[in-house]
Amino acid sequence: xxxxxxxxxxxxxxxxxxxxxxxxxxxxxxxxxxxxxxxxxxxxxxxxxxxxxxxxxxxxxxxxxxxxxxxxxxxxxxxxxxxxxxxxxxxxxxxxxxxxxxxxxxxxxxxxxxxxxxxxxxxxxxxxxxxxxxxxxxxxxxxxxxxxxxxxxxxxxxxxxxxxxxxxxxxxxxxxxxxxxxxxxxxxxxxxxxxxxxxxxxxxxxxxxxxxxxxxxxxxxxxxxxxxxxxxxxxxxxxxxxxxxxxxxxxxxxxxxxxxxxxxxxxxxxxxxxxxxxxxxxxxxxxxxxxxxxxxxxxxxxxxxxxxxxxxxxxxxxxxxx
Amino acid sequence: xxxxxxxxxxxxxxxxxxxxxxxxxxxxxxxxxxxxxxxxxxxxxxxxxxxxxxxxxxxxxxxxxxxxxxxxxxxxxxxxxxxxxxxxxxxxxxxxxxxxxxxxxxxxxxxxxxxxxxxxxxxxxxxxxxxxxxxxxxxxxxxxxxxxxxxxxxxxxxxxxxxxxxxxxxxxxxxxxxxxxxxxxxxxxxxxxxxxxxxxxxxxxxxxxxxxxxxxxxxxxxxxxxxxxxxxxxxxxxxxxxxxxxxxxxxxxxxxxxxxxxxxxxxxxxxxxxxxxxxxxxxxxxxxxxxxxxxxxxxxxxxxxxxxxxxxxxxxxxxxxxxxxxxxxxxxxxxxxxxxxxxxxxxxxxxxxxxxxxxxxxxxxxxxxxxxxxxxxxxxxxxxxxxxxxxxxxxxxxxxxxxxxxxxxxxxxxxxxxxxxxxxxxxxxxxxxxxxxxxxxxxxxxxxxxxxxxxxxxxxxxxxxxxxxxxxxxxxxxxxxxxxxxxxxxxxxxxxxxxxxxxxxxxxxxxxxxxxxxxx
Numbered sequence: 019x020x021x022x023x024x025x026x027x028x029x030x031x032x033x034x035x036x037x038x039x040x041x042x043x044x045x046x047x048x049x050x051x052x053x054x055x056x057x058x059x060x061x062x063x064x065x066x067x068x069x070x071x072x073x074x075x076x077x078x079x080x081x082x083x084x085x086x087x088x089x090x091x092x093x094x095x096x097x098x099x100x101x102x103x104x105x106x107x108x109x110x111x112x113x114x115x116x117x118x119x120x121x122x123x124x125x126x127x128x129x130x131x132x133x134x135x136x137x138x139x140x141x142x143x144x145x146x147x148x149x150x151x152x153x154x155x156x157x158x159x160x161x162x163x164x165x166x167x168x169x170x171x172x173x174x175x176x177x178x179x180x181x182x183x184x185x186x187x188x189x190x191x192x193x194x195x196x197x198x199x200x201x202x203x204x205x206x207x208x209x210x211x212x213x214x215x216x217x218x219x220x221x222x223x224x225x226x227x228x229x230x231x232x233x234x235x236x237x238x239x240x241x242x243x244x245x246x247x248x249x250x251x252x253x254x255x256x257x258x259x260x261x262x263x264x265x266x267x268x269x270x271x272x273x274x275x276x277x278x279x280x281x282x283x284x285x286x287x288x289x290x291x292x293x294x295x296x297x298x299x300x301x302x303x304x305x306x307x308x309x310x311x312x313x314x315x316x317x318x319x320x321x322x323x324x325x326x327x328x329x330x331x332x333x334x335x336x337x338x339x340x
Numbered sequence: 341x342x343x344x345x346x347x348x349x350x351x352x353x354x355x356x357x358x359x360x361x362x363x364x365x366x367x368x369x370x371x372x373x374x375x376x377x378x379x380x381x382x383x384x385x386x387x388x389x390x391x392x393x394x395x396x397x398x399x400x401x402x403x404x405x406x407x408x409x410x411x412x413x414x415x416x417x418x419x420x421x422x423x424x425x426x427x428x429x430x431x432x433x434x435x436x437x438x439x440x441x442x443x444x445x446x447x448x449x450x451x452x453x454x455x456x457x458x459x460x461x462x463x464x465x466x467x468x469x470x471x472x473x474x475x476x477x478x479x480x481x482x483x484x485x486x487x488x489x490x491x492x493x494x495x496x497x498x499x500x501x502x503x504x505x506x507x508x509x510x511x512x513x514x515x516x517x518x519x520x521x522x523x524x525x526x527x528x529x530x531x532x533x534x535x536x537x538x539x540x541x542x543x544x545x546x547x548x549x550x551x552x553x554x555x556x557x558x559x560x561x562x563x564x565x566x567x568x569x570x571x572x573x574x575x576x577x578x579x580x581x582x583x584x585x586x587x588x589x590x591x592x593x594x595x596x597x598x599x600x601x602x603x604x605x606x607x608x609x610x611x612x613x614x615x616x617x618x619x620x621x622x623x624x625x626x627x628x629x630x631x632x633x634x635x636x637x638x639x640x641x642x643x644x645x646x647x648x649x650x651x652x653x654x655x656x657x658x659x660x661x662x663x664x665x666x667x668x669x670x671x672x673x674x675x676x677x678x679x680x681x682x683x684x685x686x687x688x689x690x691x692x693x694x695x696x697x698x699x700x701x702x703x704x705x706x707x708x709x710x711x712x713x714x715x716x717x718x719x720x721x722x723x724x725x726x727x728x729x730x731x732x733x734x735x736x737x738x739x740x741x742x743x744x745x746x747x748x749x750x751x752x753x754x755x756x757x758x759x760x761x762x763x764x765x766x767x768x769x770x771x772x773x774x775x776x777x778x779x780x781x782x783x784x785x786x787x788x789x790x791x792x793x794x795x796x797x798x799x800x801x802x803x804x805x806x807x808x809x810x811x812x813x814x815x816x817x818x819x820x821x822x823x824x825x826x827x828x829x830x831x832x833x834x835x836x837x838x839x840x841x842x843x844x845x846x847x848x849x850x851x852x853x854x855x856x857x858x859x860x
Contacts, residue, residue, distance in 0.1 A: 083469075083470075083473075084444060084447050084448035084470070087448070106845070169626070169631070173622075173623045173626075173627075174621075174622035174623050175562070175621045175622055175623055175635070175640075176560075176640075192622065192623070194623050194625075194626040195623060195625055195626055195827065282568055282625050282626045282823075283568070283625055283819055283820040283822075283823035283824070284625050284626070284820075284823055284824065284827060284829070286816075286820055298812065298813060298816065299813050303466075303809065303810070303811075303812045303813060305809065
């Protein structure tokens, strides 16, 4: 039973590293010219929209003034970074960001997998499709709508949940304004909006599993749960790990809009995250250099996390993302 | 970048040559110039005195401004304005929602047009540094040459000065239009009069909550509806009634921020009591403006405080859809504990216009542009831009303008220009609006009455470098503490600790800087 393995992965054919002569290389290039032409838009996209803007990171080491431009602004070295690290709220903001991120990984991340496994067990394509559509539709609603719907449901001024609590004789709960309820509300909203959408890739990789494996295991007397445990899960393990690493990369990206909408004066101590701080301290106040420095810091943390997880996953014998 | 500046150079050269050609034509009147040495030689003709009979070439002006509707207006109004002012105008409308972005990027690339409208006081504050850096033309010394611009109110011009110099023209707004919009039908039913002081205001909120004013036998109404905004919500307005200064006031011979005054604490106690009694919406610290307005127009709440009393028209329109026999009225004369009236005042403008040096090459060109604004402050042009074309967009009844019932037409063709009219009706002579709703007529009276008791912000024309760079961030500390106090999570000592926190993180410097500027 245990020897059931993941479906064979496509191993890229080893490319010859050196060409005997440059004419041969030219020939090869020429032969695949259309492929290279097709590559151009993609490469241009990355150069123009991803690499050129990195030039702008320079301003995090300057006191950037728009009318003087990058060339004219004064250099201040690490001033903005040291301001960030010495800001009294910095540790709190970083901690909030990491806690929300941890909740995303521990609570949200497994849910699409479980949901995909459950959807996969549904018999009948119609039901499968129907429920899948049903769970991924919320993804198309903007955060404004998601947060507004929750607002209407949980407000103390006639929200249905508080009315029910009152009806059954419990005390009303101030969900919107108490620091204790911010995190549960946040993660529930993430799950409600994103869980269905997250199942798509898992369902696709489940669909790629050879049905023969299931047949064989049924012959050996495996029940439904055993099949899930020994066939489906190992088969999508690679996908899970890849998605996990990608998720780690966006470690400090928790969705500015979502948190900003939930944020208010009463729950700021748990709700202020790096993104919302960039907005209030940086953009609303026009401190371009400072906000760029924060963004820079964020990217570096993300990069380090991805590299670490990638390394770990390779160590334990899985494929990384690169 | 280089390409852009090159085109910019070319086009400015072109404009310059055209202007000098233009100047050459009218050179006969050199005597009118006040300071001939300052201008560039070819342009000694100041455009002040246009007694000349010769037809002038229309001045070309590019104008950038925020648009508060969805579509760019057609040229109907623009063409008329051009005829009246002898100009060739190019309007660049950008959606108000993303206007700051447009403003910042245009500024950063040096492509602001000759006439640049900002968006509001906040964008003006952010531009101050660049203004001090000499990126925009100073217009103060020139104003006296323009008879109409010269009518602009000095006290409001004063509020828009940067380092004591005037760089901007302003779009006027009433100084004190905040007050209460309330359910008069409820008050009548319960035998209540408009609240004369803060105690009666509290009593009214309580009665509206407890005495079933809508008569449906259920306890489903509340008194005050407020939102997550301390300035434009109810707090600031009510705090002025309690006698709290407008942002800053003198205390022991020094300027001190409002939240160090005992009246500020009194205001917080007032809202704390309202909330604890259930006489206002419990979630006000998380309620958006839309939600607050909806709560009021659905007939659930009886008092809408803060905001502009002139909003009664739109509130009334939505309310009578839900509650057909509702009657609204406005009120603002609420006395504090000492029996005195006081009203919070804004600096009297909601937007300003700047003239970037990168686009306006010399003083002669600046004067030509100012001349256009001088025209704009005549009744003909301001009416045209504010109300539209008489007979099409509005009619005159009893010397006042009555807008057509076709609101879409006005939105489409007039609104874009309406928001750019300099000054106010007292200075530019345009028609006032004809009001029919009694509450609105009352509001207009109160707006005038309010000014008599208006409390000005002494720092409106002062500068503090720390405030410009960190003020918004620091203000958050106070806002958070204020809400926590009103929700009972901070006591007086806790609130004062937060004030100390504000001071230690830059507030002390702000106090110092304002006081230094104040003494000057």
